[in-house]
Amino acid sequence: MNIGLIGAGAIANFLLQQLGENEQNGLCINSVYVRNKEKYEGLEQQFGITLFTELDAFLASDIDLVVEAATIEAVQKLVPTILKQKPVVLISIGALADEPLLQQLNELAIQYNHELYLPSGAIGGLDLLQNANALGTVKEVSLTTRKPAHSLIDQEINEAQVIFEGTARDAIRKFPKNMNVSIVLALASIGFDKTKVRLVADPHIDQNIHQVDIIGNFGEATFIIKNNPLPQNAKTSYLAAMSILGTLQRINDKLIIGG
Ligand SMILES: NC(=O)C1=CN([C@@H]2O[C@H](COP(=O)(O)OP(=O)(O)OC[C@H]3O[C@@H](n4cnc5c(N)ncnc54)[C@H](O)[C@@H]3O)[C@@H](O)[C@H]2O)C=CC1
Numbered sequence: 001m002n003i004g005l006i007g008a009g010a011i012a013n014f015l016l017q018q019l020g021e022n023e024q025n026g027l028c029i030n031s032v033y034v035r036n037k038e039k040y041e042g043l044e045q046q047f048g049i050t051l052f053t054e055l056d057a058f059l060a061s062d063i064d065l066v067v068e069a070a071t072i073e074a075v076q077k078l079v080p081t082i083l084k085q086k087p088v089v090l091i092s093i094g095a096l097a098d099e100p101l102l103q104q105l106n107e108l109a110i111q112y113n114h115e116l117y118l119p120s121g122a123i124g125g126l127d128l129l130q131n132a133n134a135l136g137t138v139k140e141v142s143l144t145t146r147k148p149a150h151s152l153i154d155q156e157i158n159e160a161q162v163i164f165e166g167t168a169r170d171a172i173r174k175f176p177k178n179m180n181v182s183i184v185l186a187l188a189s190i191g192f193d194k195t196k197v198r199l200v201a202d203p204h205i206d207q208n209i210h211q212v213d214i215i216g217n218f219g220e221a222t223f224i225i226k227n228n229p230l231p232q233n234a235k236t237s238y239l240a241a242m243s244i245l246g247t248l249q250r251i252n253d254k255l256i257i258g259g
């Protein structure tokens, strides 16, 4: 499967290292869409890809699917057009907290028969959460995220500090680069207004730690994910990048585990 990538930041670089130079399990990045070609020129030689700044030319290149690894704004601007032509794997999932956009993308996916894949990103357990909510009987979902203080706030602090407490809807509005996980949790369960979020800036940790607590008729579940950050972007967990790779690896499988 030939992949077109949007973005050239931390996650994109991880994917290029895995799927740029060498094909892996039939997966290969051919084309990369960026806003500034000069800035990323070195990538063409390094990873054997072609850079594009025109969306139409990018979509007309030899690609079967597009991976978005850029920003919420890039999703808003580009993905409605892309979904008419290609399936999309989208990691800036916070964009979908905008209900009209969510509805539009859902309708385009159906109309053009192109899947919209939402990887589990820096968390896990979305299979359990969706199963537990198969009858709509999940009652509470809460996320407590702790990140290194310096990756969240400018001022020096000596003690861990809760810097946000509220709904997933407000969390992504205030922290668009840190709370995508809250939106995928909300989409998988009880929605943006019922999914509760706490964000803690902690000067004593160097990992991104997510605790997910779920209560429903099935019983209760708690997941704690202690993520190492990506070297290029401390806000972003290594697992978030790997979750795209995992999603791509599973797309063509006929044996579906945890489906
Ligand atoms: N779902 C999840 O669990 C997670 C999602 N994320 C999200 O994934 C996205 C990528 O994360 P990183 O690679 O760490 O970010 P990054 O900041 O390292 O890279 C983003 C790149 O996108 C580029 N970009 C921005 N707008 C663009 C546009 N319109 N067209 C083409 N390129 C554009 C930027 O120039 C930058 O190079 C972010 O939105 C981040 O918030 C990050 C971690 C976890």
Ligand SMILES: O=C([O-])CC(=O)C(=O)O
Pocket (backbone or CB within 6 Å): 121, 122, 176, 177, 178, 179, 180, 181, 182, 208, 227, 235, 236, 237, 238, 240
């Ligand atoms: O990478 C992480 O740990 C989570 C993150 O930034 C997000 O959900 O936006």
